[in-house]
Amino acid sequence: EFWAHPDLGSQETAQTYVNHVARAGSHLPSKMRKTLSHVVLHHGNESAFAEEAGRFFVLYHQNIDTRLRNHDLEETVFHESVHATLDDRWSASKTWQTAQAADNGYITNYARSKPNGEDMAESALFAYAELITPGRLPSNVSTKVRQIMPNRLAFFEKLFGSMQPLHQKMGSARKC
Template sequence: MFTRFAEKILPTPALYSAGSVLALTLSLTAIPQTTWAADDYPFDATADTVFDIIQDSDPSTFVCLAYEGRTTRQMWDKRQDNEFDLEVFLFTAHFSDMPAMDIILNPEFETPEAAREEAEKYTHRLGRVPLVFRHGIRQLGVHKGDQGFHAGTGKVFVYSEMSDRRISENHLEESLLHEGVHATLDDQYRLSPEWIAAQEQDGRFLTRYAASRPDREDLAETALFAYSLLRHPGRIPPVDSADIARLVPARIAVVETILNTTPQVSPPMPPPEGCE
């Protein structure tokens, strides 16, 4: 990781409008830029950066959490590299901008009270993730352990000890955004002609992780940085911002198009009685 801790973070300017990628690039031309070798990258992975891009003060669309009891659900567990039918604790998380999301917790949490306490780590934080990156998540599965998060279409799986570490680093929302891209946008965009063309035009990757799996991880890795530059540009130090804007302008433009697309979601249903 090559984060520059000494850079002063600039005040957040107004949001960029039409032609914002060009405006962003022009606004950063006076900032010194790093020269990166072809086989080097500004960052190892988004999970390892120290940037607090989605902050506690940002609004959340989370409304309440309802306990639905015990039920059988399939959960993929990275600790055993397998999928199991488990009698999970089932909660529904209600948001003001999308249908309710299931949160299922491994029975290893033992009691509904312990399961709720764990589920509540994610609810307000999920509500801070922009809807465009979140609306496709239908189920959040939670295990104990410190494994890395993973996701597929409609599903995200997280591990409680790793979540605690990400919370201590003010980075859980950023990790949820990354997995939300996998759950929500991958099927439509990661192998799309537009994204492939943007990769070829840029010719570089922002993270070593994206470069190692360009067909799988590049969209999720790039989306977080692009979102910050386009919506909260003051939250990444200016030298890092200049490098990001210079290295992947075509992919930032694709993410901007995604951000400007209104997600097609059903209106949320009223929460059930007793939802807290």
């Protein structure tokens, strides 16, 4: 479900943003989509954020425009969806913390700077690309993923494996 703030202007504008984000979200594993309560679309240029207790995330229209220009909206939606759907259950788990501690560092500087808040979302994105869409990452990045986070990669391999079927039809789109 999408909640579009009236400050986006017209219903047509809101629908355009909903369509972009829905398209990006359609690639999420079905269990993550089912767990996600809703997505809020706001007017403005703030950073995206997620609320794990409420199982939703918020995107701002100018940030969406930037992500579309940079071709990374899908990655942003995936990252925020991890916060909204997986963090609450897994980030404080012994299984995750053991995998994280056993690995050779962090996959991004953002994950390194906030290991308790951002590492799961950053690692999940790279793990998903590596495990579910082989060949999507450049070979040097793929090698880096396997060298830096082998234990987290194994964690996500089990987690994503438990989400079978990974993708299934969720229903038809509704109008704004």
